[in-house]
Amino acid sequence: MIDQDLDLVIYLVRHGDDNLVLGQRLGELVSYMPELEEDIAVANVGLDHIGAARNFYSYAAELEGFGRSEDDLAMLRDEREFTNAVLAEQPNGDFANMMARQFYYDAYQLPLYTSLADSSDERLAGIAQKAQKEASYHLRRSAGWLVRLGDGTEESHNRMQAAIDELWKYTEDLFYADEVDGALEERGVLPVGAGDRDQFDATVAEVLAAATLVAPSDDYQRTGGRTGFHTEHLGHLLPEMQMLYRSHPGVKW
Amino acid sequence: MISVKRATLDELVDKISQVPDPEVPVLTIADLGILRSVVDGDDGVVVTITPTYSGCPAMGFIRDQIMAAASSCGRPDTRVEFVLSPAWTTEWMSADGRRKLTEFGIAPPQPVAVMMESSPLAIIHRDSIQCPNCDSLATEVISEFSSTACKALYRCTTCSEPFDYFKEL
Numbered sequence: 001m002i003d004q005d006l007d008l009v010i011y012l013v014r015h016g017d018d019n020l021v022l023g024q025r026l027g028e029l030v031s032y033m034p035e036l037e038e039d040i041a042v043a044n045v046g047l048d049h050i051g052a053a054r055n056f057y058s059y060a061a062e063l064e065g066f067g068r069s070e071d072d073l074a075m076l077r078d079e080r081e082f083t084n085a086v087l088a089e090q091p092n093g094d095f096a097n098m099m100a101r102q103f104y105y106d107a108y109q110l111p112l113y114t115s116l117a118d119s120s121d122e123r124l125a126g127i128a129q130k131a132q133k134e135a136s137y138h139l140r141r142s143a144g145w146l147v148r149l150g151d152g153t154e155e156s157h158n159r160m161q162a163a164i165d166e167l168w169k170y171t172e173d174l175f176y177a178d179e180v181d182g183a184l185e186e187r188g189v190l191p192v193g194a195g196d197r198d199q200f201d202a203t204v205a206e207v208l209a210a211a212t213l214v215a216p217s218d219d220y221q222r223t224g225g226r227t228g229f230h231t232e233h234l235g236h237l238l239p240e241m242q243m244l245y246r247s248h249p250g251v252k253w
Numbered sequence: 254m255i256s257v258k259r260a261t262l263d264e265l266v267d268k269i270s271q272v273p274d275p276e277v278p279v280l281t282i283a284d285l286g287i288l289r290s291v292v293d294g295d296d297g298v299v300v301t302i303t304p305t306y307s308g309c310p311a312m313g314f315i316r317d318q319i320m321a322a323a324s325s326c327g328r329p330d331t332r333v334e335f336v337l338s339p340a341w342t343t344e345w346m347s348a349d350g351r352r353k354l355t356e357f358g359i360a361p362p363q364p365v366a367v368m369m370e371s372s373p374l375a376i377i378h379r380d381s382i383q384c385p386n387c388d389s390l391a392t393e394v395i396s397e398f399s400s401t402a403c404k405a406l407y408r409c410t411t412c413s414e415p416f417d418y419f420k421e422l
Contacts, residue, residue: 037395037396037398037406040396040398040399040400041396041397041398043398044398044401044402045398047306047308047310047402048306048307048308048402049307049308050308051304051306051307051308051309052307052308054307054308055307055337106373107373110373122338123337123338125338126336126337126338126339126340127307127337129337129338129339129340130304130306130307130337130340130341131307133340133342133422134306134307134402136373137397137398137420139373140373140397141397141398143373143374144374147374203373206372206373206374207373207374210374
């Protein structure tokens with residue numbers, strides 16, 4: 001029985017990590033966005049991600065049975081233990097860069113959560129049903145900005161093209177699959193096709209075309225996040241996020 | 254010593270149903286469809302609620318309010334549990350809740366169906382969002398993200414007032 005739960009725990013933590021790291025990146029932007037509506041949007045979207053992370057972590061913590069809490073999972077693990085895809089930890093950069101990262105994530109998460117909503121695991125299905133509705137709103141916003149910036153001025157177009165080109169190399173990590181996924185698929189916890197990239201590729205193609213952007217080339221992909229091999233950036237993000245909790249273990253407010 | 258009369262289950266359900274949403278206090282958790290069940294079992298009362306959005310920061314506060322309501326009814330043997338499935342939807346909001354929202358100045362949610370189907374590039378078409386201030390239908394969206402995760406920001410082109418719209422989910 002323990003092996004079965006371990007597979008699901010690993011899977012849950014991967015997605016908890018995706019959402020936590022992305023939520024943290026968005027939190028960094030609050031009060032810095034160029035207009036008020038976008039500041040509020042980034043806070044709302046970030047909050048959705050943090051909430052999803054809490055849902056994934058709480059379930060994982062219960063299943064693993066080591067007495068860890070969702071906070072422990074978020075705040076007491078080191079870089080090599082984090083299993084987010086490397087795309088999440090990429091720095092915010094300019095507005096276009098932030099939007100490109102968000103768009104790639106939204107295009108990935110919406111079909112994933114739509115699929116997971118049919119998981120044989122009731123609680124995972126519940127988490128996914130919730131996250132899927134929110135991902136739909138996220139994708140509308142990020143796709144909208146890609147079009148506005150891509151099909152915008154010469155400067156916005158150039159920055160948007162640079163952003164999608166720069167971040168494309170971190171997208172394959174989103175679709176990393178190993179024996180954990182295989183085992184969960186066999187049990188029906190992962191519906192068939194849950195980790196597929198077809199819908200992601202179709203959405204990216206559709207939006208880039210509307211945005212008059214050239215599809216990025218596929219030469220090099222940096223993977224490894226799902227097994228704890230991150231880019232340098234996570235090493236800077238984690239201490240900032242975890243310092244307060246680690247300075248005051250067990251703090252409550 | 255203060256003694257509190259132990260409430261019946263009906264009285265308890267009534268009291269808990271009146272716990273207000275902290276963000277929109279004219280709405281109760283019953284109006285919102287957040288309150289799923291109140292069950293009196295062998296080891297106390299179990300109140301089950303469903304979060305609206307994944308990251309809704311009000312859920313912890315609502316839980317505390319439910320506990321306080323239960324204690325004031327002489328039932329401190331109450332615990333609150335969260336269920337995520339079936340996922341909360343604005344379809345669960347009561348007609349009373351929608352009316353109260355409008356009175357409070359927030360446009361109530363439209364039916365969910367259309368939004369989920371179409372391409373991410375399609376503008377969300379919402380028919381007839383009515384201005385809660387002047388009832389005009391000549392309204393337009395400013396941003397899909399407003400004061401809280403659950404609301405979008407609209408503007409009335411008749412009376413020029415901005416207002417929140419409770420997003421269909």
